[in-house]
Amino acid sequence: MIEIKHKKDCCGCHACENICPKHCIEMKVDQEGFWYPEVDQTKCINCNLCEKVCPELKQYANPNALEPQALGAWNLDAEIRKQSSSGGVFTALAEWIIDQNGVIFGAGFDEGFRVTHRKIIIKKALAELRSSKYVQSNIGDTYAQAKECLGQGKKVLFTGTPCQIAGLYTYLQKKYENLYTCDVACHGVPSPKVFEKYKDYLEDKHSGKITKMTFRDKVKGWKSYWVTIKFENDKLNTTQYGQNPYMIGFLKDIYLRPSCYECTFSTIPRVADITLADFWGVGAKYPELDDDKGTSLLLINTQKGKELLLSCKEQIFIQECNLKYAIKHNPCIAGAVKPHPEREQFFKDLDNISFDKLIKKYLNPPNVLKRVKGKVWGILSRIKRRIFR
Structure with a gap:
C-alpha cells in the first residue's frame, strides 16, 4: 500500500485515490x-495499484524526448482574450474539442470558492475554467471520469499542473489516441488552507460574502494585472498584484506545497502535449507581439499537440519564437522554485495569529525605499551585463 514517508514525495494528484478498487484511500x-493519501488498512487488499500509479514513487518517465516548439499566440476573439489570464488560447483549444462532441477537464471555483477540477461539455461553461487560480486544485474523481469518457471514444482535453498531468498518465496506464493534455507553467501550488483563511479575512473585513474573484484582471493591462474581488454587498476590492498580500506570499514561495520545491515535472521536455504560459518579456525581443492585451507562450511538446493547435488555427494568431528566450523570462517552465527561509515559521503562525498579523509579518509589499533600491540594483545589473558580455 502507498505510504508517504516524506511530504516532498507526494504532489497531491489523487491518482492513488482514483485507482483504488476497494475505495480505501482517502x-x-x-x-x-x-492533501495526502490515508489508507483504511481494514479494507486494503494489498494490490499495490496505488504505488504503481503514483508519479512520484514511480518516478514518472516522460516519453516526450523532443525539444518543444515555442510560439507566441493569442485568441483572435478580443473578448475571450480580455477575459483570459494571457492570450486566451486555452478557450480556442477547448472549443474545438467540444465541437467534436468531446469533453474538457480543468480547474474552477465552486460555490464556496474552493478550487476543484470538473468536467465541461458546453462552450458557455468554459468561463469557469478560464483565468488563473493561484491555489492547488482538488482533482477529486476526475481521472476516473476522464477514463470513462476515453473508453466511450470521446475526445478529452485534460488541463492542469504538470504533476496533475503526470498523475493522469500513470493512472490511465495506457495511451489513448483521443486524449489531449495541456499543462501550465507552474510556479508551485499554494496551500488551500492559506487561501481559505485569506478569503475569510476578506469577507470579515468587507462584511460580505465573496461573489467573484479574479486573480488576473486586465483592467490596466496584461503586464500590470490586478486582483479583483467582488462581494455580495456590491463592495469591490482591487489591488495591483505586487500590493496584494496573497499574491505577495505566492510570489515569495512562502506557502507552496513541499513537493513543489523539488518538482520533477516542471522541466524540459514537458509532460503534456501543449504547455500554456504567459509570454513574459515578449516586448523586448518581439515588440510586434506585445500590445499589453495578453500574449500566450505555447510550447508544442508532441505531434498530437501540434495537430490540436492546427485544428484551431482559424481562431488563433501564432508566431514562432526562440525557446531559450522564452524560458529565460518564464523560468518555471524548466525548473522548480526554492523554499522561502521563513516558510516553516509562517505555517506555525498560521494557526496561532490572525491573518491581519500574518500580513504585517510576512505579506506586506516592500516599502518605497526597498522598491527604489531594487529598481536601481536591476538597472546596474543590466548595465554590468551589457559592458562585460
Whole structure:
C-alpha cells in the first residue's frame, strides 16, 4: 500500500485515490492544508495499484524526448482574450474539442470558492475554467471520469499542473489516441488552507460574502494585472498584484506545497502535449507581439499537440519564437522554485495569529525605499551585463 514517508514525495494528484478498487484511500488534509493519501488498512487488499500509479514513487518517465516548439499566440476573439489570464488560447483549444462532441477537464471555483477540477461539455461553461487560480486544485474523481469518457471514444482535453498531468498518465496506464493534455507553467501550488483563511479575512473585513474573484484582471493591462474581488454587498476590492498580500506570499514561495520545491515535472521536455504560459518579456525581443492585451507562450511538446493547435488555427494568431528566450523570462517552465527561509515559521503562525498579523509579518509589499533600491540594483545589473558580455 502507498505510504508517504516524506511530504516532498507526494504532489497531491489523487491518482492513488482514483485507482483504488476497494475505495480505501482517502485524501486527507494535513496541518498545512495540503492533501495526502490515508489508507483504511481494514479494507486494503494489498494490490499495490496505488504505488504503481503514483508519479512520484514511480518516478514518472516522460516519453516526450523532443525539444518543444515555442510560439507566441493569442485568441483572435478580443473578448475571450480580455477575459483570459494571457492570450486566451486555452478557450480556442477547448472549443474545438467540444465541437467534436468531446469533453474538457480543468480547474474552477465552486460555490464556496474552493478550487476543484470538473468536467465541461458546453462552450458557455468554459468561463469557469478560464483565468488563473493561484491555489492547488482538488482533482477529486476526475481521472476516473476522464477514463470513462476515453473508453466511450470521446475526445478529452485534460488541463492542469504538470504533476496533475503526470498523475493522469500513470493512472490511465495506457495511451489513448483521443486524449489531449495541456499543462501550465507552474510556479508551485499554494496551500488551500492559506487561501481559505485569506478569503475569510476578506469577507470579515468587507462584511460580505465573496461573489467573484479574479486573480488576473486586465483592467490596466496584461503586464500590470490586478486582483479583483467582488462581494455580495456590491463592495469591490482591487489591488495591483505586487500590493496584494496573497499574491505577495505566492510570489515569495512562502506557502507552496513541499513537493513543489523539488518538482520533477516542471522541466524540459514537458509532460503534456501543449504547455500554456504567459509570454513574459515578449516586448523586448518581439515588440510586434506585445500590445499589453495578453500574449500566450505555447510550447508544442508532441505531434498530437501540434495537430490540436492546427485544428484551431482559424481562431488563433501564432508566431514562432526562440525557446531559450522564452524560458529565460518564464523560468518555471524548466525548473522548480526554492523554499522561502521563513516558510516553516509562517505555517506555525498560521494557526496561532490572525491573518491581519500574518500580513504585517510576512505579506506586506516592500516599502518605497526597498522598491527604489531594487529598481536601481536591476538597472546596474543590466548595465554590468551589457559592458562585460
